[in-house]
Amino acid sequence: MKICDGFDVLVIPQERGAYYLSLVSTKTKTLxxxxxxxxxxxxxxEAVHEAGLPxxxxxxxxxxxxxxxxIGGLRELRRRLPRVKVWAHVDEIPFIDGxxxxLxxxxxxxVFDSLPEKKQIFITQMKKIFPSIIAPVDFGVKDGDVLDFDGGIDVIHTPGHTLGHICLYHRRSKTLIAGDAMNIQEGKLIGANPDFTHDLHEASVTLKRLSHYDIQRxxxxxxxxxxxxxxxxxxSLTH
Ligand SMILES: [Zn+2]
Known part of the structure; x- marks a missing residue:
């Protein structure tokens, strides 16, 4: 899915729905x-190839x-791309590197024993998977940082879903990359998924930070x- 020249959304189909990963490329760098x-x-x-890039x-x-x-593919991507540089919010790094x-x-x-069975299975699976996906992070970012990439990408700290969750604003295309801070349901924009959010109230309050940006999509x-x-x-989602 092409947003504009140099900005593709990679659609990775899942059992239910899909994941939408962002890929921003310039002549010299691809993020x-x-x-x-x-x-x-x-x-x-495959999706990267479909976007026309190796x-x-x-x-x-x-x-x-x-x-x-x-982060599930991070360790394998590091293996396949030994020179790749990995970035994340400073508060998120200890979780990513294990x-x-x-969280x-x-x-x-x-509170495991009091959880519904579905969540118990989820947590058991997480505990099994995490040791095989944790991977080092090279650089920490924080709120207000502007990454020197394709005309600038703003880092917006939006804690709530997790402690160091970030949204990103791609200045050239006025696109907000929301991560899990917001979802779309039946064509409507909704907030973070209440089932899987650390602090739902904070997740909604921090969306206010996005009002400083002129967002086209x-x-x-x-x-x-x-x-x-x-x-x-x-x-309309903020409190
Ligand atoms: Zn997610």
Whole structure:
């Protein structure tokens, strides 16, 4: 899915729905935002090829947050791309590199017995998968940083879903890359998924930070592309 010249959204089909990864490329650098699930790297490579680029063109990977569907392919990509530079918010790095257990495990493990069966299975799976996906991060970013990439990409710290969740604003195309801060349901913009969000109240409050940006479209990792008056739609989600 082409947003504009040099900006593709890679659609990685899943059992239910799809993941929408962003790929921004210039003459000298290519940035991939998030990496999909473990063992889906081949599908990702295919999607990069469909965007007209070899995998080897990827010079940088930026992670919006440490959930397994966002960092699952990171370790394998590091193996295939030994020179790639990996970026994430400073608060998120200890979770991505495995210095501390994933936030959802920290949140839900103490109340495991009282969880519905679906969530118990989810946490058990997470504990199994995480040791094989954690990977080092090279550079930390924080709120207000502007990445020197294709005319500038703003880092917006949007904690709530996780502690170091970030949204990104691609200045040239006025596109907000929302990660899991927002989703799309039946064509409508909605907030973070309440089932899998660390602090739902904070997740909605921090969306206010996005009002400083002139947003032409939103790329939601689980929802796709949203173009129907994005700034207004975001405002209606904030508290
Ligand atoms: Zn996600």
């Amino acid at each position: 991939l935002i998030d990496t999909g699930n473990l063992d889906q790297e081949d599908r990702l490579v 995998l080897e063109s990827i010079t940088d990977i930026l992670i919006t947050h440490h959930d397994r569907d966002h 210095s501390v257990p994933a 959802k495990i920290q949140d839900l493990d103490p 939103i790329v939601s990792y689980h929802g796709g592309v949203f173009e129907d008056h994005p700034n207004q739609a975001i405002l």
